[in-house]
Amino acid sequence: MNTTLSHTIHTDLKKTHATRKEIKTFYDEATEDYTFWSQDFNMHFGYFSFGKTNLLRRDTMLNEMNTQVLKRLELSSSKQFVADLGCGMGGTMRHFLDRHAALSMIGVTVSDFQVTEGNKLLKKYPAVIVKEDFRNTSISSNSVDGAIAMESFCHSGHSVDTLKEAYRMLKPGKRLVIGDAFLKKSPHKLCLGSSYSYRKLCEKWSLEGLGIIQEVKENLEKIGFSKVNVEDISPRVAPSVFHVPFAIPLFLLKKITKGEPIKKQSWDNLKASFYALTSGLHMKDFGYYLITAEK
Numbered sequence: 001m002n003t004t005l006s007h008t009i010h011t012d013l014k015k016t017h018a019t020r021k022e023i024k025t026f027y028d029e030a031t032e033d034y035t036f037w038s039q040d041f042n043m044h045f046g047y048f049s050f051g052k053t054n055l056l057r058r059d060t061m062l063n064e065m066n067t068q069v070l071k072r073l074e075l076s077s078s079k080q081f082v083a084d085l086g087c088g089m090g091g092t093m094r095h096f097l098d099r100h101a102a103l104s105m106i107g108v109t110v111s112d113f114q115v116t117e118g119n120k121l122l123k124k125y126p127a128v129i130v131k132e133d134f135r136n137t138s139i140s141s142n143s144v145d146g147a148i149a150m151e152s153f154c155h156s157g158h159s160v161d162t163l164k165e166a167y168r169m170l171k172p173g174k175r176l177v178i179g180d181a182f183l184k185k186s187p188h189k190l191c192l193g194s195s196y197s198y199r200k201l202c203e204k205w206s207l208e209g210l211g212i213i214q215e216v217k218e219n220l221e222k223i224g225f226s227k228v229n230v231e232d233i234s235p236r237v238a239p240s241v242f243h244v245p246f247a248i249p250l251f252l253l254k255k256i257t258k259g260e261p262i263k264k265q266s267w268d269n270l271k272a273s274f275y276a277l278t279s280g281l282h283m284k285d286f287g288y289y290l291i292t293a294e295k
């Protein structure tokens with residue numbers, strides 16, 4: 001590897017890309033753009049399931065991801081209370097609430113925009129979005145019947161304090177489900193192309209960094225979680241990732257024809273989506289996983 005380039009990449013990998021302020025600003029400014037990605041305001045990738053989803057209709061795959069996460073929570077049909085840690089506009093919350101009659105939910109986010117607009121969409125449901133840090137919430141200990149984190153814990157690098165907070169709020173015997181991209185090896189062992197994509201992905205999406213899958217599993221077990229099940233669902237996620245090169249030009253075209261300016265955060269979002277695609281192509285270095293862990 002070219003030593004100067006290698007040095008630059010490795011030095012940059014040590015940087016913390018995401019301050020809470022940066023994450024908040026990113027989501028305050030770019031959340032609206034997600035309508036181009038999902039009519040239902042799903043701010044994650046999808047899950048392809050033959051016969052249930054349509055490769056050409058992205059939202060069928062994005063909503064199937066919600067269904068898969070809900071299934072893994074194994075909620076009972078009685079009164080249940082679930083926390084969505086990093087809930088975005090509450091797309092996953094609404095999906096769950098439409099399918100479980102006795103469910104109430106709390107979502108946490110750092111974005112004021114998501115609190116205001118997300119709560120409007122949740123008006124008819126027993127649910128609320130609050131502005132809190134998922135590393136330190138006001139949710140009582142041993143109070144929730146399930147906790148989920150869909151493409152949100154990457155903003156804190158799937159850190160131990162983030163996982164501990166989820167553990168604290170869960171009732172014994174209840175589950176945490178995480179859906180996210182992870183590294184398969186240390187950032188320093190990534191090939192040149194992966195390193196570059198990874199650095200750009202973190203920078204543009206204000207991510208602290210992706211967790212290393214084996215380390216995250218071990219950390220969950222050290223914290224006290226049992227039955228930690230790690231599923232590599234990359235092939236099921238890939239079809240929705242391949243929507244990115246089509247969705248981005250369409251979004252740009254719409255903005256340009258309407259004469260609307262494209263904000264810095266929108267550009268960052270678009271570039272990050274592109275780097276998600278280039279990272280996904282490095283299958284030896286990155287994977288998309290569903291992790292289920294029981295307290």
Ligand SMILES: C[S@@+](CC[C@H](N)C(=O)[O-])C[C@H]1O[C@@H](n2cnc3c(N)ncnc32)[C@H](O)[C@@H]1O
Pocket residue numbers: 023027041042043044085086087088089090091092108109110111114132133134135149150151152153155156
């Ligand atoms: C990519 S969005 C995913 C949203 C949602 N889970 C979904 O799949 O539609 C990431 C979310 O994580 C939230 N987030 C990032 N860091 C956070 C933190 N420290 N505390 C709470 N929320 C956070 C953001 O505000 C945003 O809502």
